[in-house]
Amino acid sequence: MAQALNAALRDEMRADPTVHLLGEDVGTLGGVFRITDGLAAEFGADRCLDTPLAEAGILGTAVGMAMYGLRPVVEMQFDAFAYPAMEQLVSHVAKMRNRTAGKLALPITVRIPYGGGIGGVEHHSDSSEAYYASTPGLHVVTPATVADAYGLLRASIASDDPVIFLEPKRLYWSKAELDTTAATEPIGRAVLRRAGRSAVLITYGPSLPVCLEAAEAAKAEGWDLAVLDLRSLVPFDDATVAEVVRSVGRAVVVHESTGFGGVGAEIAARVTERCFHHLAAPVLRVTGFDIPYPPPMLEHHHLPGVDRILDAVAKLQWED
Amino acid sequence: MTVLDHRPTAPVPPWLPDATGPRTDPAPLLPDDAPYRVLGTPKLAEHDPELLRELYHRLVVGRRYNQQATTLTKQGRLAVYPSSTGQEACEVAAATVLREEDWLFPSYRDTLAVVGRGVDPLAALTLLRGNAHTGYDPVATRTAPLCTPLATQAPHAVGLAHAARLRGDRVVALAMLGDGGTSEGDFHEALNFAAVLNAPVVFLVQNNGYAISVPLTKQSAAPTLAHKAVGYGMPGRLVDGNDAVAVHQVLAEAVERARTGGGPTLVEALTYRLEAHTNADDATRYRVSEEVEAWREHDPVSLLERHLRAAGLLDDAAVARAAEDAEALAATMRAEFHAEPELDALSLFQHVYAEPTPQLREQAEQLAAELAAEAGA
Numbered sequence: 001m002a003q004a005l006n007a008a009l010r011d012e013m014r015a016d017p018t019v020h021l022l023g024e025d026v027g028t029l030g031g032v033f034r035i036t037d038g039l040a041a042e043f044g045a046d047r048c049l050d051t052p053l054a055e056a057g058i059l060g061t062a063v064g065m066a067m068y069g070l071r072p073v074v075e076m077q078f079d080a081f082a083y084p085a086m087e088q089l090v091s092h093v094a095k096m097r098n099r100t101a102g103k104l105a106l107p108i109t110v111r112i113p114y115g116g117g118i119g120g121v122e123h124h125s126d127s128s129e130a131y132y133a134s135t136p137g138l139h140v141v142t143p144a145t146v147a148d149a150y151g152l153l154r155a156s157i158a159s160d161d162p163v164i165f166l167e168p169k170r171l172y173w174s175k176a177e178l179d180t181t182a183a184t185e186p187i188g189r190a191v192l193r194r195a196g197r198s199a200v201l202i203t204y205g206p207s208l209p210v211c212l213e214a215a216e217a218a219k220a221e222g223w224d225l226a227v228l229d230l231r232s233l234v235p236f237d238d239a240t241v242a243e244v245v246r247s248v249g250r251a252v253v254v255h256e257s258t259g260f261g262g263v264g265a266e267i268a269a270r271v272t273e274r275c276f277h278h279l280a281a282p283v284l285r286v287t288g289f290d291i292p293y294p295p296p297m298l299e300h301h302h303l304p305g306v307d308r309i310l311d312a313v314a315k316l317q318w319e320d
Numbered sequence: 321m322t323v324l325d326h327r328p329t330a331p332v333p334p335w336l337p338d339a340t341g342p343r344t345d346p347a348p349l350l351p352d353d354a355p356y357r358v359l360g361t362p363k364l365a366e367h368d369p370e371l372l373r374e375l376y377h378r379l380v381v382g383r384r385y386n387q388q389a390t391t392l393t394k395q396g397r398l399a400v401y402p403s404s405t406g407q408e409a410c411e412v413a414a415a416t417v418l419r420e421e422d423w424l425f426p427s428y429r430d431t432l433a434v435v436g437r438g439v440d441p442l443a444a445l446t447l448l449r450g451n452a453h454t455g456y457d458p459v460a461t462r463t464a465p466l467c468t469p470l471a472t473q474a475p476h477a478v479g480l481a482h483a484a485r486l487r488g489d490r491v492v493a494l495a496m497l498g499d500g501g502t503s504e505g506d507f508h509e510a511l512n513f514a515a516v517l518n519a520p521v522v523f524l525v526q527n528n529g530y531a532i533s534v535p536l537t538k539q540s541a542a543p544t545l546a547h548k549a550v551g552y553g554m555p556g557r558l559v560d561g562n563d564a565v566a567v568h569q570v571l572a573e574a575v576e577r578a579r580t581g582g583g584p585t586l587v588e589a590l591t592y593r594l595e596a597h598t599n600a601d602d603a604t605r606y607r608v609s610e611e612v613e614a615w616r617e618h619d620p621v622s623l624l625e626r627h628l629r630a631a632g633l634l635d636d637a638a639v640a641r642a643a644e645d646a647e648a649l650a651a652t653m654r655a656e657f658h659a660e661p662e663l664d665a666l667s668l669f670q671h672v673y674a675e676p677t678p679q680l681r682e683q684a685e686q687l688a689a690e691l692a693a694e695a696g697a
Contacts, residue, residue, distance in 0.1 A: 020483075020486075046486055051513065051516075052509075052512050052513055052516055054505075054509040054512065054513070056472075056475065056505060056506050056509050057475050057478075057506070057509030057510065057512065057513045059475075060472065060474070060475025060476055060478070060479065060506060060509065060510065061475050061476075061478050061479035061482065061513055061517075062479060063475065063476045063479055064475065064476040064477060064478055064479020064480035064481070064482070064483065064493070065479040065480065065482065065483040066479075067423075067458075067459075067464070067476060067479070067480050067483075068479075068480045068483035068484055068487070068491075069483070069487075070483045070486075072479075084505070087469060087472060087506070088472060088475070088506075091469045091472060092469075092472060092476070095453075096465075097671050097672070097673070097674075098453065098671045098672055099453040099454050099465050100453070100454045100457075100458055100465055100671075101452060101453075101454065101667075101670075101671050102670065102671040103454075103457045103458055103459055103460075104458050104459060104465075105674065136672055137672055137673070139673070159674075160674045161673050161674050188677070188678075234677065235677035235678055235679065236677070236678070236679060237678075238678055238679070239678070
């Protein structure tokens, strides 16, 4: 996946000279996860800019660059390091189009490696998607596959709106053949990764492989689980989600960030509002606990795993 | 023995900067001890009389604009107005030193500077009237929206100036801040980025003495705010912010320096907010009238008029013309703002994204149905 992201950046920079990268360590080092590897060498230090270490400054500078017609791609290095830029994000990046009645758009992509499962120490494993998703004016996308890493990043950079591009860092090392000639999917569509008739697991990003594994394991219980990958949290694909839930009648939302006030709560509410009469059971959530992200030797207790997902599925009251 | 008693015995490692290293010599970056002044000095004769009369004219019209806008808040026609009465010299100079292709990044108090850029004086008040956030086209006027969060527009100015330079354009960005804004993190990050990128930016701090009620002595322990520039590797300049000619000259030099590749400058203009922070604030709670009256003696408008008249550069006719234009503008403001604005409720959904999300489409339909029901009722 890391190479797919790198290829997406390279291809967008080749296609569009206004695409500029900036962030801490993105130049000579090629990023701490090597997502920008080789880009400074190919495109120069101006288009792949090593900045001073200050996230608000990085994003604020990107705002000004976008105002002058560039298409900045910002790297935030780690999830919890993005918080100093929150004011720039919420007060300016998200609102500029609205504040200026459409006269000034900010086509900025903010890449944020997020989530746990890689044994990172404190402040290296947060899942902050709910903050971004509840900020009007931002698109929030997160790939779970190598193909989406490439396609969604290209679509994000091409978007005329700001996009929060959340990279599930424990999937950086996931491998698959990449077809860079495939048509780029527009932002905002969920995709059914696995069909099933018993219940659907609704998920995104780092939890997708866990859900696919759970669906495989569920076969032993006689359950045929569908797995739906949201890919985009904003805009939210209400239509596809409702269609799948109505067809199976039972749903579990799975994500690793905290549950209270999280994206799963929003999804459960939307599904209930739209599909109440098609539901054979309440929509359940399997999420991380409502705790600060734990130290690495304890994180496996926090992250939703196959067993916890199957326990939730078992609660869906099988009567038919 | 403490840590401080320890002295290294080994040679200084090569990565430690020394006197011969590449760092900038701080001496030329330091501001002068006294604020730069032109009025009351022989330097006034070096300035173009036409420019001086233009500055005077703009000061007079700007003062009247401030007064009329404040009156409109009392009549409920503007939601709020942060007056720049007393600070007009900074406002006027900020606009007159920029070329059309340059960009201004104003804070919420800088309506006069925005008007000085050529923005329609009524459109510049849209935010404060409350019917939209920004009433002008920031791209067409190269004037960023009036910025309400403190100092957050400063990094935008850096980014824009940096981008312009990358594209080979000789464009300068001027960011306007208050003394309170210099305590914000974004101010420091902007200065640091600007210096490191050698971006063609000028930062103008209008030090009017108070951040709402907090005086400068509780805001900063630095000798002057201009001193803050030195630590980032850019020059700091101190100027009398009520001396319109001095502010114009210092800013013009900083803009020229930026335009010719010399990098950023921080300018601190010492001025005073004669009115309260906004009409919603009671300034008598935190400052004494003697202080206000002392500053009235150093009012930028009367100061310039006095010195220009003494130098024979301003006559009664020019003074009368400025007063007439000021009254005409005030009359236009009254006429416009006493009319009810036309508002489109569905515009709420128009500019959130390039294309509304499915969720916003649903909510727009909901509001449209509510409006239709209201209209039918």
